[in-house]
Amino acid sequence: MNSKKILASIITIGDELLIGQTIDTNSAWIARELNEIGIWVHRRLAVGDLWNDIWKALDEEGNQSSIVLITGGLGPTADDITKPLLCEYFQGKMVVDQGALENVKNIFENILKKPMIERNLKQAEVPDVCQVIPNKRGTAPGMLFEKETAQTTGSKTFFISMPGVPHEMKGMMSNYVLPMLRSSFHLKPVIHKTMITAGLGESFLAERIKNFEASLPNTIKLAYLPNYGMVKLRLTASDNNPATAEILNDRFDELYKLLKDIVVTDEDKTLQEVVGNILKQSGKTVCTAESCTGGFLAHQLTSIPGSSAYFNGSVVSYSNAAKENLLQVPADCIEQHGAVSESTVRFMVQGALAALKSDYAVATSGIMGPGGGSEEKPVGTVWIAVGNQWKTEARKFHFRFDRQRNIELTAVNALNMLRMFLQEQHP
Amino acid sequence: MNSKKILASIITIGDELLIGQTIDTNSAWIARELNEIGIWVHRRLAVGDLWNDIWKALDEEGNQSSIVLITGGLGPTADDITKPLLCEYFQGKMVVDQGALENVKNIFENILKKPMIERNLKQAEVPDVCQVIPNKRGTAPGMLFEKETAQTTGSKTFFISMPGVPHEMKGMMSNYVLPMLRSSFHLKPVIHKTMITAGLGESFLAERIKNFEASLPNTIKLAYLPNYGMVKLRLTASDNNPATAEILNDRFDELYKLLKDIVVTDEDKTLQEVVGNILKQSGKTVCTAESCTGGFLAHQLTSIPGSSAYFNGSVVSYSNAAKENLLQVPADCIEQHGAVSESTVRFMVQGALAALKSDYAVATSGIMGPGGGSEEKPVGTVWIAVGNQWKTEARKFHFRFDRQRNIELTAVNALNMLRMFLQEQHP
Numbered sequence A, B: 001m002n003s004k005k006i007l008a009s010i011i012t013i014g015d016e017l018l019i020g021q022t023i024d025t026n027s028a029w030i031a032r033e034l035n036e037i038g039i040w041v042h043r044r045l046a047v048g049d050l051w052n053d054i055w056k057a058l059d060e061e062g063n064q065s066s067i068v069l070i071t072g073g074l075g076p077t078a079d080d081i082t083k084p085l086l087c088e089y090f091q092g093k094m095v096v097d098q099g100a101l102e103n104v105k106n107i108f109e110n111i112l113k114k115p116m117i118e119r120n121l122k123q124a125e126v127p128d129v130c131q132v133i134p135n136k137r138g139t140a141p142g143m144l145f146e147k148e149t150a151q152t153t154g155s156k157t158f159f160i161s162m163p164g165v166p167h168e169m170k171g172m173m174s175n176y177v178l179p180m181l182r183s184s185f186h187l188k189p190v191i192h193k194t195m196i197t198a199g200l201g202e203s204f205l206a207e208r209i210k211n212f213e214a215s216l217p218n219t220i221k222l223a224y225l226p227n228y229g230m231v232k233l234r235l236t237a238s239d240n241n242p243a244t245a246e247i248l249n250d251r252f253d254e255l256y257k258l259l260k261d262i263v264v265t266d267e268d269k270t271l272q273e274v275v276g277n278i279l280k281q282s283g284k285t286v287c288t289a290e291s292c293t294g295g296f297l298a299h300q301l302t303s304i305p306g307s308s309a310y311f312n313g314s315v316v317s318y319s320n321a322a323k324e325n326l327l328q329v330p331a332d333c334i335e336q337h338g339a340v341s342e343s344t345v346r347f348m349v350q351g352a353l354a355a356l357k358s359d360y361a362v363a364t365s366g367i368m369g370p371g372g373g374s375e376e377k378p379v380g381t382v383w384i385a386v387g388n389q390w391k392t393e394a395r396k397f398h399f400r401f402d403r404q405r406n407i408e409l410t411a412v413n414a415l416n417m418l419r420m421f422l423q424e425q426h427p
Helices: A026-036 A051-064 A082-089 A098-112 A118-124 A166-184 A202-208 A210-214 A243-262 A271-282 A296-302 A320-327 A331-337 A342-355 A403-425 B026-036 B051-064 B082-089 B098-112 B118-124 B166-184 B202-208 B210-214 B243-262 B271-282 B296-302 B320-327 B331-337 B342-355 B403-425
Strands: A006-013 A039-047 A067-071 A094-096 A125-127 A131-133 A142-147 A157-162 A190-198 A220-227 A230-238 A263-265 A286-290 A311-317 A360-366 A381-387 A392-398 B006-013 B039-047 B067-071 B094-096 B125-127 B131-133 B142-147 B157-162 B190-198 B220-227 B230-238 B263-265 B286-290 B311-317 B360-366 B381-387 B392-398
Touching: A006 A026, A006 A051, A026 A039, A026 A067, A026 A166, A039 A051, A051 A067, A051 A082, A051 A157, A067 A166, A082 A125, A082 A142, A082 A157, A094 A098, A098 A118, A118 A125, A118 B202, A125 A142, A131 A166, A142 A166, A157 A166, A190 A243, A202 A210, A202 A220, A202 A230, A202 A243, A202 B118, A210 A243, A220 A243, A230 A243, A243 A263, A263 A271, A271 A296, A271 A403, A286 A296, A286 A342, A296 A311, A296 A403, A296 B296, A311 A320, A311 A342, A311 B320, A320 A331, A320 A342, A320 B311, A331 A342, A342 A360, A342 A381, A342 A392, A360 A403, A381 A403, A392 A403, B006 B026, B006 B051, B026 B039, B026 B067, B026 B166, B026 B190, B039 B051, B051 B067, B051 B082, B051 B157, B067 B166, B082 B125, B082 B142, B082 B157, B094 B098, B098 B118, B118 B125, B125 B142, B131 B166, B142 B166, B157 B166, B190 B243, B202 B210, B202 B220, B202 B230, B202 B243, B210 B243, B220 B243, B230 B243, B243 B263, B263 B271, B271 B296, B271 B403, B286 B296, B286 B342, B296 B311, B296 B403, B311 B320, B311 B342, B320 B331, B320 B342, B331 B342, B342 B360, B342 B381, B342 B392, B360 B403, B381 B403, B392 B403
Parallel strands: A006 A039, A006 A067, A067 A157, A286 A311, A286 A360, B006 B039, B006 B067, B067 B157, B286 B311, B286 B360
Antiparallel strands: A039 B039, A094 A125, A131 A142, A142 A157, A190 A230, A190 A263, A220 A230, A311 B311, A360 A381, A381 A392, B094 B125, B131 B142, B142 B157, B190 B230, B190 B263, B220 B230, B360 B381, B381 B392
16 A cells, blocks of 8 residues: 555445445445546445434544545435534534525526425525535535544545435536546546456456466556456556556556456456447447347447447347247247247347348347246256357356346346457457 | 444445445345344445455444444455454454365356366365354355454444355345344334335425424334435334334325325335236236337336236337337338337337237337437437327426436336326226
């Protein structure tokens, strides 16, 4: 650890996080953005809507970090106590902020087109000891407080309070908080280089690159990030020496050579982005024929902006009738081999190519669970096929997880088979 | 706050959580499970793979909670330091656990069918001061430690370490940890009753039920959980008085009456479960015709186990050709009104009913962004239609978020329109 690292804490406030009703996606986003500009989030803490717990969290994190980012608890309902608490904690008093007031009025008059109630006007009040951070996407303003704390004797710690609504928080971070932090701290450049591998488990991967890992200088760190049967490997350098970037690049190339056979991409891209790029560059189109993934594969492909340029569509053939009518899978084939079979997914590929007039197609059929398994075809049995009009490749998989994860793993493997097939055709 | 509440902390360990590469879904799951049995998670803390940070987290949380659940950092690679740290923290020494060793061997021999390497055998080592928690779904055993801490003078605090891989952690929690906690603590019953509303923002909802909320006794708490244009309302009682359950039910009925016009469901169910139940009970089938949701709506419906009983499939008609060929949307209609129009979604519903031979169909078409918008039809313009062979209803929406959220909001509103249509047909 470099002692000059700028340390940040994230505090998320709200009972909904502690009773498990809400998954905290804000913290990951904030951490990623801070990481990009060289700020290290070393602690993330979630507390409920309780006065003492929030107060204590501010004390604890303020003493350990130069930057404390706080999300949540700013809503208009009675359980939202963060704003009055911050007012007392920083010894201010509540005043109406004119900019925030105009923002609230504007949102009600011009966007929501609804009459305002007093509860909404309250949103424009802020402690007089804070600097207001405008919220263009909602009614609750953000607040910046500065305080001398143990962490930064002589200097100050920033406390930044933002709403918990993801798109409001993101707008505030991008437009105000990140630029402010970038200019307020003397930040060291952080460089990441990432590759994604598939087909080798984390421990075998670690074994294969053991010597490489041991030989890395202190300035470069290797992280393993396993996810859905793939492992993301990231080299990180953070230091002021300009030579470090060059070393990082060299070591990255070395790592690439060691893992060439299993590398999916040497960029920090998702599999659907990699596939999308090959299709865009070659001017080809793809479609999917999905049974067990039930539309998730199409969703993955269409989550990329601009995917309409190469994605024609999908037939989600959940029923056998749909397989027969829309994808021309012969009833014979399903009767003889079953819907979860090599023949069926091969027919599905050819049927989708014709129905959706595409250059390439991917098909999935499997048993996702918890029901539907048999001795011969237990839950987790999956057939995936990929092809064009001349050639179809099929492969059988056995996943052994719950329904959600089986669906996700099937989609990842289907995308990876599509990637390999495309790379063969467009080397 | 009742002082006799059993308090728990969750510590998640791993750099991937702090650099934002991974979204922490484990904590929400754990919190939900603990909440069900009357244990209150009052703090969730994430720290990186750093010795001092983990050590400090154990100190802090151990002093504030009777139960400390730790996930992550147990992998086979060099950055996983949790196990040796726990060994030192609880002053033990490493020994091979025979049960864990047999489990590792069994997984490699019978499930992975791969040769084992020394790194994998290491997984069977545990500190001799812990009680081993079996891991049937992976190689890393869980560990239970007991320690006297400030929180529980005279008594002990439980520290439970589990892998970060979600399905391994979940298996361990369900099979061992939750039953153990239930029998070790004298737990008070916690009762929740939940309803979901749609169509009224949080502040207006709060205004409408202001008097109701003010009149609630101390033993009953109301929580607002806004999510995707809907608001979940939860009443919670935790107290030993058997009369409280009755009061909770009465107050819940009262709340239901106040909000009857906007209640989606008075159970803690997702919209796709509500829709699935109506279809199952009425023996009817549904299909989707998706343009802008790109398969996400079908994915939502098929994420429910057993959905093949009522979901026939989907045509994801991303290209106009697919709309014309598979859903019989007239080329004229698209040319005249555009793909994002009332006429198109109405044709899509009728086309899907025929193509997928279903009783009901839902169709979506819209501009999800960031590209593709125009002055007349800006990003976020969406048409949704739902219908059967006799009747089709269509509605226009304007969402103003990013691509991902626009897709999710379209799907939620499509499901809600389907629910309302179904409830009209099957009262």
